[in-house]
Amino acid sequence: MKKIIIPILILILSLSSLSLYSLKEDNSMLLPAVIEQNGSNKWGFINLSGKFVISPKYDTVNNFSKRGLAIVYINNSYNNDVSSYFINKEGEIVLGPFSFYVPDFYNGYTVLYENEKGSKLLDEGGKVVLTSKYKLETVSEGIVLFSETKKDTTLYGYMDMKGNIIIAPKYTFARDFKNGYAYVTLATGKTAYIDTKGNVVNKSDVMSKGKDVLWPVPFMDEKTNKYGYKYYDGKIAIKPIYTEAEEFINGIAKVRVQTGKEEYETNPALIDVNGKHIIKPKYSGIHYIGQGLYGVTNKGFEYAGCSNYPNAIFSSDGKQLTDFLYYNLQEFNGNYASACSSTQTFFIDKKGNKAVNLPTIEGIGTVEFIGDIIKANCDYCLAYYRKDGSLIWKQSKDYTFDSGLTVKRNKYRPNYYTYMEWPEISGLADSALQEKINKKLIDTFLKDKEKIAQDNIKNERTQDEDFKVHKNKDLLIIQANGYIYPIGAAHGMPYTKDYPLNLKTGEIYKLKDLFKTNAKYKERLTTIIRNQIALNKKITDFEYLQHVDSTPTVEDTIGFTVQKDALVLTFAPYEVAPYAAGFVPFEIPYGQIIDIIDTKGAFWNSFDKEIKNSKIHYLSNIAVDFSANIENQIKAYENKIIEAINTNDFKKVEPVLYKDSSLYNEQKALVKNLSKNGIKEKLVNFEIYAMGYLNNTDEVKVYVLEDISIKYPSKKNYETNKYSWCYTLKYDTSTKSYKLCKISKW
Secondary structure (H helix, E strand, O other), X not given: OHHHHHHHHHHHHHHHHHHHHHHOOOOOOOEEEEEEEOOEEEEEEEOOOOOEEEEEEEOEEOOOOOOOOEEEEEEOOOOOOEEEEEXXXXXXXXXXXXXXXXXXXXXXXXEEEOHHHOEEEEEOOOOXXXXXXXXXXXXXXXXXXXXXXXXXXXXXXXXXXXXXXXXXXXXXXXXXXXXXXXXXXXXXXXXXXXXXXXXXXXXXXXXXXXXXXXXXXXXXXOOOOEEEEEOOOOXXXXXXXXXXXXXXXXXXXXXXXXXXXXXXXXXXXXXXXOOOEEEOOOOOEEEEEXXXXXXXXXXXXXXXXXXXXXXXXXXXXXXXXXXXXXXXXXXXXXXXXXXXXXXXXXXXXXXXXXXXXXXXXXXXXXXXEEOOEEEEEEOOEEEEEOOOOOEEEEOOOOEEOOOOOEEEEEEEEEEXXXXXXXXXXXXXXXXXXXXXXXXXXXHHHOOOXXXXXXXXXXXXXXXXXXXXXXXXXXXXXXXXXXXXXXXXXXXOEEEEEEEXXXXXXXXXXXXXXXXXXXXXXXXXXXXXXXXXXXXXXXXXXXXXXXXXXXXXXXXXXXXXXXXXXXXXXXXXXOOOOOHHHOOEEEEEXXXXXXXXXXXXXXXXXXXXXXXXXXXXXXXXXXXXXXXXXXXXXXXHHHHHHHHXXXXXXXXXXXXXXXXXXXXXXXXHHHHHHHHHOOOEEEEEEEXXXXXXXXXXXXXXXEEEEEEEEEEOOOOOOOEEEEEEEEEEEEEEOOOOEEEEEEXXXX
């Protein structure tokens, strides 16, 4: 009996050990992963089980270094700066925060640059290996590239890892060392290669050593505006006959050749060091993809064509290895490169064949190896896979709400040029209503989808459309955002459209549904917008406001959405301003139009709202908490300056003023003079009309409309006057708050 029991016990213990081992998480390799929180992306790190081990709370992250540190970033909503941190694989902060951007590790090092304090060079373990008064740039082959700026002129030099200068800063441009040589631009404007002692390498070295970095370099003949190649001493290697010329890579250079009478009639070609064609100028695009291979397109423009038309792969001797098969062809990373078909993304090998032993990902994007793990970014979705195609983790882009409602993101990818998304809801108690809504959403978002897809191919343009979702009570606001790009154009055309969906009825509302029957809402909205534009044009500090059309007209086709405290009307690019202005929104507080709103209507009662008569216009990207702080400072100033005047006590307003600033001194004198003359004031009302950063985040402009009642000793009653003041608030490092420092009329 004992002989039977003992093996059973051993088996049980073995299974228990196996179970415990299998439950143990492998955190040796952590991968960046992203989720959406409150409308913005937050990054953390997952392990190979696909579980977050460092919670997603950062705005941007880098991969972990070989020594287990990652540099991560949090955007400072208070002043729009960034804070940088070094964290370990337990998520603990090892170094930081640093109130500036710290670049990722490069060649094993990163740099902390603190302006006047100089620089620190850190290795991948976070150890400071070099401190310098200069701006350290990069490290290569044990040599540090650094720069020094004097009187707006920046010169570059080199030092060793101990900080000893080995080549003084005298170059207007400089690169890292490679194989003992670096490419620089001399003070004379000429380019050269130098050795580690700063000696210019002569032509005999170029020819005898045959180093990759020592090939002749491009130059332009000022008489003909044509490009050729020459050595540092000015001797011509290849005559200037090209319209463009790039540097040699492994003895091969890409040039552009005039192939027609018109100036724009050119084609790329590959040449050897003697100027002989390796690939003749008969294709539209050529780009190097590594491993001695080139991607070549026979349609479209040079740069747009390489990513938007199929590439064939050519070898460095000009032999065509594949047909024109691969879209979005990337550079090789090791033995594989990322490529796409019309609907999928995959790896290709050095022979140009699809790697059938590696996974194929649905959607268009890129794939790359991180160690033995495959990172895929396809159709705007991040995912990680193992080599066998098994999924480790995939970014969820669905929306879930506390009510149990879920909005799923479905995609339509019929070809390389067309990508569209449509929402699908679940979780409604009424299944019939849910089915009705989903059918309506398909009809709305995918109307004429096949025709659109074929038109995009025919007209050679790309179209990408996604959506965002916001819920307010019973109203689900779905915002479609798209971009149509004619291939080769300077830019495409963005578009946006909001769909306010009532989850109780399935109704998708139009602008007119917000207003009473027969209300002249378009005329009222037009008047309000034109008044806003007139006020905006008085704000001369922000030049873009001057380029908005003064007399736009609101039509039913205008883009609109309902916020909690305002109706927002949006004009598309070119409608009221130049393309560079983008979408031009106008926020109209409900208090300004409440008399024409159908307050008993289904649309108005489907969402929660705040009825206000005014709202701050933000002239630059300003965070909510920062805005609240500025509002409090302005409110304190408006009240305290009145108290100070009426009591002849400047100390009441002094805490909100920047010490010794022009406003500080002016208001100090004002309090004294008005009190001396017996003048009293009352604050009737003030409105912060707009605020925004101008040149930097240390100063913010705030535009205020004031109603101030003034009583003079000679008069019995107060007289109310209207003022328009622009206050400048400056960040006070001693109190870590913004204080008023300037005042001007607007």
